[in-house]
Amino acid sequence: MLKIAITGASGLVGSRIIDLLGQDFTFIPISHNQLDITNKEKVFRFFGEISFDFLIHLAAYTNVTKAEEEKEIAYLINVKGTSYLFDLAVSKKKKFIFFSTDFVFSGKNPPYFENSKPEPVGVYGLTKYQAELLISPKTYPNSMIIRIAYPYRAQFRKKADFFRKFKSFLEEKKPLKMITDALMTPTFIDDIAIGLKYLVKNFTNDIFHLVGSQSLSPFEAASLIARVFNLDKDLISKISFEEYVKNHPGIPQFSEIKSKKNIFFRMKSFEEGLSAIKKQLSLD
Ligand SMILES: NC(=O)c1ccc[n+]([C@@H]2O[C@H](COP(=O)([O-])OP(=O)(O)OC[C@H]3O[C@@H](n4cnc5c(N)ncnc54)[C@H](OP(=O)(O)O)[C@@H]3O)[C@@H](O)[C@H]2O)c1
Incomplete structure (x- = not known):
């Protein structure tokens, strides 16, 4: 079985990938407390002691709003940390998969495909793009x-994640102000795992978008959550993107991201993802 070393193994996406693909691959999960990826010497020492076929790199500084103030830390983790892991993979001639984000795009001229030009508007997106350029x-x-x-x-x-944040607000009967003039492309993590399994088994030297098949405004997303989970949609009010970004800088406005290269797996729409989650939670 292929041996996959995976950073960010205890994070939102990494931990689910390991849960779902544990029968297909042998994972070597690497969490922050085992290895700080910003220490080059430790990175090389750590990987010197293990054998693996693939290195999948998900560890990152992911707080988009805080990154605007903590530029150096975001750079250190997302750019330097990635460069150390990449150098390590190159030195060992191992396959390297880097997880990046729709936030590398400006959100000004959607839709964005794999070959669209990145032009990040915030620090988080910029550091992820700088890492993309390196590798x-x-x-x-x-x-x-x-x-x-x-x-x-x-x-x-x-x-x-955003879905459970919105849902908890509605469950706790707290009002939610949601943007109407922006787009997001929610992606069911279980689908990311299925897409990743295909890409590991059919590795090519390329960029792929593994994204949900529906882009919608945050207002529409919250309204859909309210409908699917029978929550009170009247708690959701409207806010403009301009107003919202005053307190949440660094996010692209129209993050409509699509794929021309994913011809192997149909990713779920947000509505389909919510229905799948409802089943998983045994609410159906
Ligand atoms: N979540 C999103 O909305 C989103 C969207 C698009 C792309 N992505 C990308 O997808 C990947 C996974 O995201 P995620 O949401 O699963 O992230 P996450 O839940 O925030 O997990 C990131 C992981 O990285 C670890 N980490 C942080 N600094 C580290 C360091 N110096 N050394 C080693 N590990 C470190 C964290 O460990 P600690 O928690 O212990 O610090 C955490 O387990 C990331 O590359 C992210 O950029 C995420």
Whole structure:
């Protein structure tokens, strides 16, 4: 069985990938407390002691709003950390898969495909793009970039994704102000795992978007959550993107991201993802 070393193994996306693909691959999960990826020497020492076929790199500084103030830390983790892991993979001639984001795009001229030009508007997106440039599939034939967007899953105690944040607000009968003039492309993490399994088994030196098949406004997304989970949609009011970004800088407005290269698996729409989650939670 292929041996996959995976960073960010205890994060939102990584932990679900390991849960779902544990029968297909042998994972070597690497969490932050085992290895700080910003320490080059430790990275090389750590990987010197293990054998693996693939290195899938998900660990990242992911707090988009805070990154605007903590630029150096975001750079250190997302750019330097990635460069150390990439150098390590190159030195060992191992396959390297880097997880990136729709936030590398400006959100000004959608839709965005794999070959669209990145032009990040915030620090988080910029650091992820700088990392993409370092490990560009052109520089090392054993590398691949997978961009995902607004990942969500049924349950995960450690971190609430946007879906569970919106849902908890509505369950707790708290009012929600949602943007009407913006787009997001929610992606069911279980689908990311299925797409990743295909890409590992059919590795090519390229960039892929593994993203949901529906883009909608945050207002529409919250309204859909209210409908599917029978929650009170009257708690949801409207706010403009301009108003919202005053307190949440660094996010692209029209994050409509699509794929021309994913011809192997049909990713769920948000509505289909919510129905799948409802089943997983045994609410159906
Ligand atoms: N979540 C999103 O909305 C989203 C959207 C698009 C793309 N992505 C990308 O998808 C990947 C996974 O995201 P996610 O949401 O699963 O992230 P996450 O839940 O925030 O997990 C990130 C992981 O990275 C670890 N980490 C942080 N700094 C580290 C360091 N210096 N050394 C080693 N590990 C470190 C964290 O450990 P600790 O928690 O212990 O610090 C955490 O387990 C990331 O590359 C992200 O950029 C995420």
